[in-house]
Amino acid sequence: MVKIGIPRALFYYYYYPLWRAFFNSLGLEVILSPQTNKAILDDGIKTTLSEACLPVKVFFGHAMAVAEQVDYLFVPRITRVEPKAYICPKFMGLPDMLRARLQNLPVLIDTVVDAGREGDSIQCWEDCFQEVGSIFTRDKQLVDSSIKAALQAQGQFKKRLNEGMLLPQALEDIDVAEVAAALQPHLTLKIGLIGHPYNLYDPYISMNLIKKLYTLGVSVVTPESLTDNEIEDKSNKLPKRLFWTLGKRMIGSALNFYQNRRLDGLIYLTSFGCGPEALVEEMVARWAKQRDDLPLMMLTIDEHTGEAGMLTRLEAFTEMIKRRHKV
Numbered sequence: 629m630v631k632i633g634i635p636r637a638l639f640y641y642y643y644y645p646l647w648r649a650f651f652n653s654l655g656l657e658v659i660l661s662p663q664t665n666k667a668i669l670d671d672g673i674k675t676t677l678s679e680a681c682l683p684v685k686v687f688f689g690h691a692m693a694v695a696e697q698v699d700y701l702f703v704p705r706i707t708r709v710e711p712k713a714y715i716c717p718k719f720m721g722l723p724d725m726l727r728a729r730l731q732n733l734p735v736l737i738d739t740v741v742d743a744g745r746e747g748d749s750i751q752c753w754e755d756c757f758q759e760v761g762s763i764f765t766r767d768k769q770l771v772d773s774s775i776k777a778a779l780q781a782q783g784q785f786k787k788r789l790n791e792g793m794l795l796p797q798a799l800e801d802i803d804v805a806e807v808a809a810a811l812q813p814h815l816t817l818k819i820g821l822i823g824h825p826y827n828l829y830d831p832y833i834s835m836n837l838i839k840k841l842y843t844l845g846v847s848v849v850t851p852e853s854l855t856d857n858e859i860e861d862k863s864n865k866l867p868k869r870l871f872w873t874l875g876k877r878m879i880g881s882a883l884n885f886y887q888n889r890r891l892d893g894l895i896y897l898t899s900f901g902c903g904p905e906a907l908v909e910e911m912v913a914r915w916a917k918q919r920d921d922l923p924l925m926m927l928t929i930d931e932h933t934g935e936a937g938m939l940t941r942l943e944a945f946t947e948m949i950k951r952r953h954k955v
């Protein structure tokens with residue numbers, strides 16, 4: 629059976645159900661790289677430029693981890709997933725960066741995904757899959773039915789997220805779900821956790837941030853629980869529209885969380901070396917100054933961040949909130 633490799637990084641956290649359903653329905657085997665570990669991170673660091681952000685380094689490590697086991701590596705060249713806004717340039721250049729830096733890669737499927745016009749956010753994936761499907765079959769009906777299966781799977785995934793399921797649960801990673809269920813009765817605080825899903829939900833690079841918060845008695849709400857419309861509505865309140873899709877998601881989520889009176893605090897997890905985030909971070913920090921009842925903590929991670937230091941900061945932050953509330 630033909631094997632398709634998918635690196636467990638970056639847009640995996642947004643689109644894996646879509647991709648998996650499409651390839652499986654076409655009759656191909658999907659091989660996912662393992663969870664991030666030290667070897668994967670070290671490989672990523674060795675093969676990328678030092679200027680790359682941490683998530684891109686992690687992506688390289690994952691591509692290497694799966695490359696030898698597969699016939700094709702799926703690295704779509706994602707440019708726009710909605711009209712009038714762009715994905716970070718590092719995503720657009722991923723296939724080129726991989727080719728430039730890694731030897732002996734399997735065939736890269738780097739089909740362009742570009743939602744240029746109104747209503748294209750789904751159409752761009754249909755166009756991509758039509759092109760990808762033609763690599764493997766001439767059966768147009770099979771490609772069409774695989775696209776339908778893929779869109780259904782993605783719709784169910786988004787529905788599970790909007791119903792409040794944490795992303796790893798929605799992706800059927802039960803590890804986090806088990807911990808959450810076990811600690812549920814002891815959770816006394818609720819914190820809005822802002823950040824890209826490839827940082828928040830990668831247990832290795834986030835140093836198990838979500839689990840740590842659970843063990844400190846904190847439940848979390850993340851941008852994934854908001855609908856696209858909720859995020860868009862809030863980000864549209866800015867005097868000037870942001871043209872980075874991921875930055876818009878962070879701004880829209882932060883504004884939504886700021887207006888959510890049931891939250892006890894906010895944590896914003898960013899990665900060192902992220903260009904688009906430099907602006908968003910500053911805006912969120914300014915809003916924080918206007919709401920002294922909702923404390924904000926910024927956590928910036930890179931490959932050198934130490935787990936003990938992060939835990940100390942989380943403990944101090946949650947303790948400070950508990951004292952304010954006298955929990």
Ligand code: SF4
Pocket residue numbers: 681682683684716717718719824874899901902903904905
């Ligand atoms: S948005 Fe930032 S963190 Fe994400 S890939 Fe681009 S530069 Fe890296």
